[in-house]
Amino acid sequence: MKNSYYPVEQSKRTAIVDILRGWAILGVAIGNYLDFLYIGIEKELKHNAFSETLQFINRYLFAAKSWTLLTLLFGYGFAILINNIASKGKNPVAFFAWRMFLLFILAFINSAFWLGDILKDYAFLGLVLLLFYRCSTKTLAIISAVIILTVPFVMAYVNGLKIEHPAIATNPEYLKLYHSGNWIDFFRFNLLASFYEQIIIPGYAITAHYVMLGCMLFGFMLQKLNFFNRLTELKKLLKSICIISLAIAALIGIGFNIAIIYKAPLLKIFHPLYWLVLSTMIFISSGICLLYNNGKLKTVFSYFSAGGKMTLTNYMSQNILAGIIFSGIGFGIADSMPYWFYFLFAVFIFIIQLFISKWWLSKYNYGPIEWLWRSASYRECVPFKKTKPDATTATIKTA
Numbered sequence: 001m002k003n004s005y006y007p008v009e010q011s012k013r014t015a016i017v018d019i020l021r022g023w024a025i026l027g028v029a030i031g032n033y034l035d036f037l038y039i040g041i042e043k044e045l046k047h048n049a050f051s052e053t054l055q056f057i058n059r060y061l062f063a064a065k066s067w068t069l070l071t072l073l074f075g076y077g078f079a080i081l082i083n084n085i086a087s088k089g090k091n092p093v094a095f096f097a098w099r100m101f102l103l104f105i106l107a108f109i110n111s112a113f114w115l116g117d118i119l120k121d122y123a124f125l126g127l128v129l130l131l132f133y134r135c136s137t138k139t140l141a142i143i144s145a146v147i148i149l150t151v152p153f154v155m156a157y158v159n160g161l162k163i164e165h166p167a168i169a170t171n172p173e174y175l176k177l178y179h180s181g182n183w184i185d186f187f188r189f190n191l192l193a194s195f196y197e198q199i200i201i202p203g204y205a206i207t208a209h210y211v212m213l214g215c216m217l218f219g220f221m222l223q224k225l226n227f228f229n230r231l232t233e234l235k236k237l238l239k240s241i242c243i244i245s246l247a248i249a250a251l252i253g254i255g256f257n258i259a260i261i262y263k264a265p266l267l268k269i270f271h272p273l274y275w276l277v278l279s280t281m282i283f284i285s286s287g288i289c290l291l292y293n294n295g296k297l298k299t300v301f302s303y304f305s306a307g308g309k310m311t312l313t314n315y316m317s318q319n320i321l322a323g324i325i326f327s328g329i330g331f332g333i334a335d336s337m338p339y340w341f342y343f344l345f346a347v348f349i350f351i352i353q354l355f356i357s358k359w360w361l362s363k364y365n366y367g368p369i370e371w372l373w374r375s376a377s378y379r380e381c382v383p384f385k386k387t388k389p390d391a392t393t394a395t396i397k398t399a
Contacts, residue, residue, distance in 0.1 A: 013309070014228045016292050019301050020285055021073055021308030026350045027066025029318050030058055032116055033346035036326045039178065040335030042170045051339035058343065060253075064274075065281040067118055070311070071212045072281075074122055075129065075219025076228070082133050093130055099377045100126040106316070106373065114319035115169065115193035125212055132217060140221035147214030148278065154210055156271040161202040168193040179328035186329050211274050231293045238286055238293070245283040252276045306357040307350070310367030314353045321349065362386075 037045070047055060078096070085092040100123045107119035132140065168174045168189065177189035198204050222228065231238060252275050259267055291297055307314055324330040360367065365383055366374060374382050 015301075015305050016228050016231065016289055017073060017076065018305040018308030019292060020069060020288060021311045022304030022306070022354070023284075023288060023308075024066045024069040024073070025307060025311050025314055025318075026347070027062035028070065028118075028315060029346040029350045030062050030343055031064075031066060032114065032319065033322055033342045033349075034058065034339070035116055036322065036334050037337070037339060037342055038335065039169045039326070040175065041172065045339070047339050051343075054340050054343045060280065061284065064277040065284060068211065068215050068277060068281050069285055070118075071122070071215040072219040072222075074126070075216030076223045077219075078126065078129055078133075078216065079220045079223035092133065095377070096130060097127060099373075100124075102373055102376050106312070106369070110316050110319055111194040112187040112190055113323040115190045115197060117194060117198075117319070119315075120194075121209060121212060125209065125216055128213060129216055129220070132220065135220075137221055137224040140217050140224065144214050144217040144221060147210060147217070148275075151207070151211055151214070151274045152270045152272045155203075155207045155274060156267065156269050158202045158207045159271060160268070161206075163200055163202060165196045165200060168196050178334070179332055181328040181332075183329055186323070186327055189327075190323070207274075211278075215278075228289075231289055235290075235293060238290055242283060242286040242290060245279045245286060249276060249279040249283055252279060303354040303358055306361050307354045309361060310353075310357045310370060312373065313367030313369040314350075314357065316369055317353070318346075318349060 081099075082092045082096065085095050103119055103123035103126065107117055107123055110119055111117040132143070135143070166174065174189060174192065177185040177192075180186070227234070252272055256272055256276055258264075292301055326332070326334045357367070364385055365371070371382065371384050
């Protein structure tokens with residue numbers, strides 16, 4: 001008999017959520033791979049016209065928009081899981097705390113290969129989310145709105161805080177660890193860089209986590225509204241959101257760039273960078289939802305959905321592969337290639353992952369890391385191999 005404590009079946013997943021995860025993991029791959037350009041001695045970087053074009057695309061379509069979207073979807077998934085566990089008469093707090101502890105372990109492994117790990121942040125904030133799991137939709141809306149509205153003030157204040165720390169990624173002494181070709185040195189470099197360049201830096205430790213919490217709570221609210229399962233019903237609202245968010249992003253982007261050019265003193269008390277990021281993320285996400293809702297790009301979306309179902313596996317494998325390729329334990333080409341190489345290499349790896357994900361999910365219920373995490377979370381072996389074809393893996397329904 002099937003244990004009622006098992007997770008939500010793949011066939012019952014909301015396709016658009018996995019599609020959005022797939023899109024977000026593309027942006028994460030691009031951002032992470034581009035960071036390898038900056039692991040090395042500080043120097044002036046010169047880009048050709050092609051690299052500058054890709055730099056523009058990354059800045060306005062992917063940079064920070066991808067991890068904020070993934071964070072929102074983490075909050076959405078948190079709500080689904082909490083409801084699923086609570087409906088079975090289990091203790092959702094104990095279950096989710098254990099699940100986040102396991103995520104911390106995965107985060108440590110990932111951090112040993114990549115200094116920009118975000119899993120540790122999700123594990124930490126996942127525990128914080130437990131404080132809000134009984135909140136009403138209205139309360140979640142108010143709290144997330146307050147966070148988003150106050151982000152520019154928080155960022156401006158935090159930017160003025162300075163903490164002295166070694167620049168691991170550009171310090172010649174530490175770079176010897178990265179390029180040594182020794183696995184222990186390689187792990188030491190990444191773990192030290194993760195600590196000094198993420199955990200203790202105020203801009204990341206405070207501002208980024210503040211934004212993440214706002215996104216998670218907003219995603220939690222969307223699940224309470226059953227938003228992604230009501231796209232057809234909310235089509236007019238979705239169009240309005242898409243248009244309004246684009247207009248807001250354009251206005252903020254123009255004003256923000258003018259303020260930067262003229263070094264406006266206002267930026268010391270009000271820094272709207274994340275308003276630009278979040279409004280652009282909402283525009284892109286709502287645009288993808290509209291395309292899906294109108295039955296467009298079904299084949300492309302079917303691959304993105306497969307990639308999104310294996311987000312954790314794809315994310316960690318991207319980082320492990322990149323660490324091996326770019327560091328001294330591999331080809332050691334870290335900062336030696338032009339900008340366009342890192343961008344296109346990330347896209348290439350992502351496309352390969354989509355095909356692998358599609359094939360894998362035709363045979364198995366979960367990605368390998370997702371399966372390990374779920375089995376450990378439920379403390380028993382959840383079904384891994386498919387017993388019958390999953391139609392949702394092969395096609396995306398027309399809404």
